[in-house]
Amino acid sequence: NLPVxxxxxxxxxxxxxxxxxxxxxxxxxxxxxxxxxxILTAMGETEVFRREKLPARAAEVILNSWKHCAVLGLxxxxxEFKSAGALAERLALPLAEILEIRAELxxxxxxxxxxxxxxxxxxxWASSDNIRSESVRNYxxxxxxxxxxxxxxxxxxxxxxxxxxxxxxRRSLPPLRQEIRGFLNRVSA
Numbered sequence: 001n002l003p004v005x006x007x008x009x010x011x012x013x014x015x016x017x018x019x020x021x022x023x024x025x026x027x028x029x030x031x032x033x034x035x036x037x038x039i040l041t042a043m044g045e046t047e048v049f050r051r052e053k054l055p056a057r058a059a060e061v062i063l064n065s066w067k068h069c070a071v072l073g074l075x076x077x078x079x080e081f082k083s084a085g086a087l088a089e090r091l092a093l094p095l096a097e098i099l100e101i102r103a104e105l106x107x108x109x110x111x112x113x114x115x116x117x118x119x120x121x122x123x124x125w126a127s128s129d130n131i132r133s134e135s136v137r138n139y140x141x142x143x144x145x146x147x148x149x150x151x152x153x154x155x156x157x158x159x160x161x162x163x164x165x166x167x168x169x170r171r172s173l174p175p176l177r178q179e180i181r182g183f184l185n186r187v188s189a
Contacts, residue, residue: 068101072111
């Protein structure tokens with residue numbers, strides 16, 4: 001048990017500790033899986049999960065359906081936010097569809113059920129660059145469709161679209177992709 005003052009100083013970043021000591025105290029102050037991951041990310045600990053290559057079938061399913069991608073991602077939240085009802089409300093999808101997607105993700109080995117609760121594996125999934133171009137095209141088209149729908153449904157001050165335009169040769173793309181993926185890994189941990 002930590003004194004209340006120590007916990008307060010840790011939370012407000014007023015107590016100087018080594019990363020190893022701070023990490024050992026983290027379960028005490030985090031209070032939730034989501035906050036735990038956010039604090040680790042703030043500490044610069046981006047590789048908190050083992051990295052595994054996403055199975056080809058799972059990559060195809062996720063890239064062909066924004067719904068599958070969203071349901072999988074949201075299972076990283078705390079229990080009250082990832083119930084089937086909460087997911088259906090958040091994604092504006094029928095409950096039956098959420099249950100079907102959850103079953104597919106479980107069959108693919110991307111979700112596990114323990115004591116009636118579903119959770120993502122503690123794995124940072126990576127896909128290869130060899131995914132069928134049709135799947136990537138579908139994924140991009142779905143994201144553009146969601147963005148277009150948001151233009152009419154979400155007030156401007158609540159929207160946040162980001163894009164990047166790169167001028168350069170094909171030789172400059174691999175290091176740029178690696179840099180962007182590194183950034184995405186840091187912010188999505």
